[in-house]
Amino acid sequence: MRGLGAVSLSLAVVALAACAGAPPVTATRSAPPAPPVLLMDRAALADARAGALAGRADLAPAITELRRAADMAMTATPVSVAEKTVAAPSGDPHDYVSLSIYWWPDPAKPDGLPYLQRDGQVNPEATDIQRYDGAKIVRMVGSVETLALAGFLTGESMYSEGAALWLRTWFLDERTRMSPSMRLAQIIPGRTEPRGTGIIESRQLMRAVDAALLLEGTPAWPAADQDALRAWFAQLVDWLLGSAQGQMEGRATNNHGTWYDAQVADFALVAGRADVAKDTLAQVGAKRAMKQINDDGHQPLELVRTRSFHYSAFNLLAFCVLGDLGDRVGVDVWHASPRVRNGIDFLTPYRDGTKAWPHPELKDVDYPAELAPILARAARAYPDAGYDRMLASLSAKQSALGALNLRLGVFG
Incomplete structure (x- = not known):
């Protein structure tokens, strides 16, 4: 992405x-x-x-x-x-x-x-x-x-x-x-x-x-x-x-730190070092989510960027990746802090581009492309959130392969 x-x-x-x-x-x-x-x-x-x-x-x-x-x-x-x-x-x-x-x-x-x-x-x-x-x-x-x-x-x-x-x-x-x-x-x-x-x-x-x-x-x-x-x-x-x-x-206290944790956990798992992965994943709620995302879901360090929507979504995708990795080893990252879901809810009103994003954004935003991979992962973790319906609407605008990739959880 x-x-x-x-x-x-x-x-x-x-x-x-x-x-x-x-x-x-x-x-x-x-x-x-x-x-x-x-x-x-x-x-x-x-x-x-x-x-x-x-x-x-x-x-x-x-x-x-x-x-x-x-x-x-x-x-x-x-x-x-x-x-x-x-x-x-x-x-x-x-x-x-x-x-x-x-x-x-x-x-x-x-x-x-x-x-x-x-x-x-x-x-x-x-x-x-x-x-x-x-x-x-x-x-x-x-x-x-x-x-x-x-x-x-x-x-x-x-x-x-x-x-x-x-x-x-x-x-x-x-x-x-x-x-x-x-x-x-x-x-x-x-x-x-x-x-x-x-x-x-x-x-x-x-x-x-x-x-x-x-x-x-x-x-x-x-x-x-x-x-x-x-x-x-x-x-x-x-x-x-x-x-x-x-x-x-x-x-790092912004998206760099979140993606660092995602890499450490993923690479440790493929390397057979589940202990490293579990330790990293167990800290995500307190170390990352609680410090990077406010209660209302906004991410202060991403909102000050010149591409604020992009980086807000980018960071949330890292949290979703960490959530899925946690599921592989029995660590519940998704519910370790309510702020991950709050962060997603902060962005979803802008998913179809009809509502103006009020923060700095240097380039035109492809809102469906930014949000669909997040919703595809989050819909499984939060089945009561309505993310599956939002995703279905966004997927209808994708190519056949794009929609299949979302269903399969293809990362890119």
């Missing part, structure tokens, strides 16, 4: 393939019926898979869209942090490097240094893939997510194999892998002081975690690959908890 922008991203039954206008294919149906994902909805995934394989008519348009997106991802070459032609400041080609997106050259200086902040205004330099990896991480997770979902729902093994190739390239291959740290994320040219804020970009990797878990048990993704990925995330958890930059981000 966030940050640097929108993400890019075989039918097992001949009749469904024909309906989609595709040639008949031979499907591999080895994926488990209820995958051990962390953020997607396991029951909804199993139901959608059964429906897709059975050729259910209501799913056909979404599956057609999904196959089209997956076919496009199959034609692309997997990206890597090691592709940069401008060396990382560390000299290590495996380091993830990105530009802090709201920082710009100083027009009063010949060399533009040090860069100056323009909150809410994205510097297009950030998308330069010769120097930075910010655009590449978004492309990677979008491709992996699309391919893994297509492989799971359709049973067509080539999509699972494509997802596995992207995962190996980014995380496992010694020539192309990313080092498990974010020490050079969101650098600011001309400023050398250590910063933790770039860690928010690795939240995207939660999508790669779920994609890998969709592949678990398939020939495309052997146990050795999954073990190696778990070890990679264990190293990242150690860095998040033990590095000065990680600890700085953990102390």
Whole structure:
């Protein structure tokens, strides 16, 4: 849903393939019926898979869209942090490097240094893939997510194999892998002081975690690959908890702190460190919700931003992600503080754009796009809130695949 922008991203039954206008294919149906994902909805995934394989008519348009997106991802070459032609400041080609997106050259200086902040205004330099990896991480997770979902729902093994190739390239291959740290994320040219804020970009990797878990048990993704990925995330958890930059981000009192907790919990769970995840999740109510959200639901530190609705929704999505992760390990984040629900209720009157948002907002807001992922998760946690009806109204404006992704809990 966030940050640097929108993400890019075989039918097992001949009749469904024909309906989609595709040639008949031979499907591999080895994926488990209820995958051990962390953020997607396991029951909804199993139901959608059964429906897709059975050729259910209501799913056909979404599956057609999904196959089209997956076919496009199959034609692309997997990206890597090691592709940069401008060396990382560390000299290590495996380091993830990105530009802090709201920082710009100083027009009063010949060399533009040090860069100056323009909150809410994205510097297009950030998308330069010769120097930075910010655009590449978004492309990677979008491709992996699309391919893994297509492989799971359709049973067509080539999509699972494509997802596995992207995962190996980014995380496992010694020539192309990313080092498990974010020490050079969101650098600011001309400023050398250590910063933790770039860690928010690795939240995207939660999508790669779920994609890998969709592949678990398939020939495309052997146990050795999954073990190696778990070890990679264990190293990242150690860095998040033990590095000065990680600890700085953990102390953040706005959306950065909430997303930090979401990452620590998610990555600890995939790494087999449930104790770390449970400890993090148990503190969310008192440490985050009670301090970031007022009783009436407004979030003071997000409302002062130049994109106040966007960041209010962005922070609430992190709380919803934490709520779903808590459900995986028996920690009730959803009801640890009433302020999470209050925060959602503060935003829902603006969901269709007919009521004017009274706070600063630098850009036009796509209210349905901002709120729908929140409502999709919150509707399960608060069945009496009416969020399901609000979501149904917003989903009607989505593409078939967009509506299916909301039902499945797809993160992006």
